[in-house]
Amino acid sequence: MxxxxxxxxxxxxxxxxxxxxxxxxxxxxxxxxxxxxxxxxxxxxxxxxxxxxxxxxxxxxxxxxxxxxxxxxxxxxxxxxxxGLRPLPGAVGLLRECARRGWTVVLASSASSRELAVLRRVLDCDEVISAVTGADDVARSKPAPDLVEAALGKAGADRAGSVFVGDAVWDVRAAARAGVPCVGVESGGFSRLELAAEGASEVHRDAADLLEHLDSSLLGRSGPGEATSGTGPR
Structure with missing residues (x-):
């Protein structure tokens, strides 16, 4: 893997x-x-x-x-x-650009399978999504690490080379417990300071901000297998 x-x-x-x-x-x-x-x-x-x-x-x-x-x-x-659900600014572009750079793109959500189907239709970019893991796939949701670990398993991915992107402190905690570095975004209402204090490697305003600064982020590299190192919270 x-x-x-x-x-x-x-x-x-x-x-x-x-x-x-x-x-x-x-x-x-x-x-x-x-x-x-x-x-x-x-x-x-x-x-x-x-x-x-x-x-x-x-x-x-x-x-x-x-x-x-x-x-x-x-x-x-x-x-x-x-x-009335809509993608957040930059979200679809971010998924497409990560896939273009060689990342295996996986959704790891606490939503039920029914809600996930709706969310996937809202994003409308299934062609770049390799796997999806939701609350129905695991015994415990975030902040337990189960969803992150299940997502890695579905993707056949190595935790050491992977990155998790989330908006809540529960995402940061789940990623840390699974041994995966986390990039935080503030679009869910948790602040930069809160996400960084929980251990986020870097924090961006939202998906659009992360996309704009992708080259200097943990997701900036092209293709798998390179070391993950961030610039710290911006």
């Missing part, structure tokens, strides 16, 4: 402008079951899968009888926003 390098991408908040829609859907779903959580707190949990998010927001000692209903309510509420 050492000759295959993967560029692994989170999707929500990194490639598609959906973070705040998830925030609203989760807050409304929780409220339906009399769990009132401020949306600022909900936003900070977006990027986790539902298996981690509810424990994070409600505590792991709670009764779980309502969990399935909350998850189903979130899915239904979020689906209302599907027609």
């Amino acid at each position: 050492a000759d295959i390098a993967a560029a692994l991408f989170d999707v929500d908040g990194t490639l598609v402008d959906s973070t705040y829609l998830h925030t609203l859907a989760w807050a409304q779903a929780l409220a339906q079951f009399d769990r009132v959580v401020p949306m600022a707190r909900v936003h900070r949990a977006v990027g986790m899968g539902s298996d981690q998010l509810l424990d994070h927001l409600l505590g792991d000692e709670r009764g779980r009888d309502d969990d399935a209903g909350i998850v189903a309510a979130h899915a239904a509420l979020y689906a209302r926003f599907w027609p």
Whole structure:
């Protein structure tokens, strides 16, 4: 596997402008079951899968009888926003340019397979995406490393030569636990300082900013097998 390098991408908040829609859907779903959580707190949990998010927001000692209903309510509420989903600036160009440079492009998202199908239609560049891994493929979602490791496995890629791109601290933590360097983007609402403090090798404003500065980033090299070294947070 050492000759295959993967560029692994989170999707929500990194490639598609959906973070705040998830925030609203989760807050409304929780409220339906009399769990009132401020949306600022909900936003900070977006990027986790539902298996981690509810424990994070409600505590792991709670009764779980309502969990399935909350998850189903979130899915239904979020689906209302599907027609308006759009790629973030530079997202599609970034995927295409990484593929052009020889990277194996992989999506590694905490979304369900149903949501991932929608997100892939929004991005409309399946021809440059080699593999996709979602929450349905693993037992634990981010910040556990399972999604990153599963994405590497699907791509047949070496973790030492691969790079993960994400917008949330949960992405940075998952990548670190999987032994993969992480490039952060601020488009999901986490700041440069927060992402860097968690261990992001570099941080960019969004996918467009990363694309503009690609040559000096961890993704700047062409083809697999070269050492990964970054310029640090910009």
